[in-house]
Amino acid sequence: MGGDLVVENGAIWAGPQDYWPQGFLAIKDGKISYVGPPEGFQPEAFLGIERLDAGGGLVMPGLINAHCHAAMVLFRGLADDLPLMTWLNEHMFPAEARWVNEEMVELCSLLAAGEMLLSGTTCVGDSYFCAHGAARAFERAGLRAVVAQGIIDFPAPGVTDPDQGIEAARGFVEAWQGKSSLLQPAIFAHSLYTCSPAKLKAVAGLAHELGVPWFTHLAETKSEVTQVKEMHGATPARHLESLGLLESLQAAAHGVWLEDEELRLLADHGVALVHCPESNRKLASGMADVDAWQRAGVTGGLGTDGAASNNDLDMISEMASAALGDKIRNLNPASLSAREAIDMAWAGSARALGLEGVVGRLLPGYAGDAVVLNTDQPHLTPFFDPASTVVYSARGADVRHTVVDGKVLVRDCEVLSFDLNDVMARVRDLARQVAEG
């Protein structure tokens, strides 16, 4: 059951082009019932309903992190500045093999949920192993989530026999489907170079059978593209198309090294891409050409990827990285404007997660997911334009309140839905063991 709430005393930025310097946001049963200027607001319709004081700040749609591996916060800063294969083979894979289990995923996803809520993310598309743990964590935190069980042709945490991966995914989806309006279970095929064509087809088949979305990583690195071409004689998107999988694929993460023909294939099939600029830079994977995505008509969402390769889950800094990155990639300061960048984290991510028309705007009938930024700060002064201020000058710490489904989950920079200090203490204990090897 969603919450009832009136957010007052703030500027309202309802979507890229809809801004009122003063206004109200009213939510009933978790859904927006009014958004706009004071003139249209009928206070008598909201008597006795909880009020949230925006304190003169900026009220806007919650940000949507469309690609994350939340539990990897445990490995944040464990190993950096290393060649990719050293980082993966000598640090990440051994650490994951040793430390990832359902309990760890639940604990660490809860830490990630706290970090995301505090920095204005109200909805996450998460994929990892032991997805039951992540689902429990997001449910407890109150975060809206599309949680996908990972599938890979190798022994993985929670699924030691890769042949059991599909059944594990089925079990996960069946356990969570329809359980909460905030949580959508899903499936994540790791990639085209770690999942056989048969496995990819099985994932798509299961997703179709159960009526849930499925996702994958696509063209993140140049060497991955070379490998796919060698193995399958086709570019990554063409390989998916030849398997008949583009019809059902919901979205793919990264898309750094896609050719124009591949972008057209994705656009034709309505497959979205999720841009992860900070992770792509930190791992030196490459810079996706978001301008080319736009020209091809591909929907672009935005995500942080896991904290081991970012190293934070702050969608506000991610938007700035996207906008600045596209300008430098194309040597054009007019590439990917601030408005376009934030809309990647709103409508773009919503569509990438299959939540188009549900989240990403403050509009009547949409979910009551909103954040309030404290704009009374020197780095946000002056305030000429909300897009410029939020994308180029703000940071996650400027988020004062976060609302999901009409419920206040963060008030005055404090998480209300769970004991974040306790979670941090427990993650620190676990990290101490990780550091000791």
Add this chain to the structure above:
Amino acid sequence: MGGDLVVENGAIWAGPQDYWPQGFLAIKDGKISYVGPPEGFQPEAFLGIERLDAGGGLVMPGLINAHCHAAMVLFRGLADDLPLMTWLNEHMFPAEARWVNEEMVELCSLLAAGEMLLSGTTCVGDSYFCAHGAARAFERAGLRAVVAQGIIDFPAPGVTDPDQGIEAARGFVEAWQGKSSLLQPAIFAHSLYTCSPAKLKAVAGLAHELGVPWFTHLAETKSEVTQVKEMHGATPARHLESLGLLESLQAAAHGVWLEDEELRLLADHGVALVHCPESNRKLASGMADVDAWQRAGVTGGLGTDGAASNNDLDMISEMASAALGDKIRNLNPASLSAREAIDMAWAGSARALGLEGVVGRLLPGYAGDAVVLNTDQPHLTPFFDPASTVVYSARGADVRHTVVDGKVLVRDCEVLSFDLNDVMARVRDLARQVAEG
């Protein structure tokens, strides 16, 4: 007269390789007298001295913003996402011509000082017109500063006749030289394409006569390099060398489009470069190759540039942009490590400003300039390594206390040295006039 202070109850990160999980920092008369673990600290030597509780956080050298135009915060977000010449000719130059005067520079530099102190910057290298205003602002804020009067072959705010530029700079330097141990006056020749060879020589001559450093912008854009080659038949650094100016030039900002031979010339003459990655991206100027700077032996400092092209003055996000940027530029995740990136903002910037051995480290005899980060936060959890945590996960808002010259200027995220709320209100009033044209 510097302050006396003992910072206690924190981890101490004194320089890239010097970390103690528990320690003390003691400052007498503005200079560091002890830094290190509890075992070496003699409490009886510091009886009755003010204590600053680090609250279990991280104590580290203050960050040094080696290239800034502080007063431009007034134009933060006024115009973005535009082609460079449109941005400059239709927005920045007209706004500067109309609104920049000494009073505006003082007011807006004070806002910038507040923003910088709150995000951990303890020292700034600032260059702009009407530099008296900036100097008064930094003096009032308590920020350490190298303040340079700008010189350009065009009418400029405060100097309508360009022939009077050198005398204006002389007047500025003579008014401020020796006035405060925290403020070093200097001269900034705008660039090689806006200052004639005669003007550049006059700047260097005046700097030599008065014993102050001088600076310039160098090779920020490709078109600037083309223009310098056409006008002077030489690459920018070679042009400076042929004029005999590399002997005296302290540092140059940007250095995006320098050839290897030019880097060798700069290294041979001990000229530092200041990297401004966020501004370079936002204006689509290009990505400097910091790896190449290192190979050539050129000192690299770090700066934010002005807030109109960044759009903040947060050196913590700038370090992340530098490290991530160099990795992607060179497609090598081992390029510019977190440790190297933060040392650009410590020792690199110190040397670029002529303050080597004075700031950039917590070492006995160095200036008592330090910041305390609150690390008890989800996005900084776990904490495996200070460099990774600060560069890849922290943000300016994590700064809790800021100390300059042994004086606490920010305590618990509040600026103590001036009324920041009043300054913000006055900048907003001015910005309203700017917006109304």
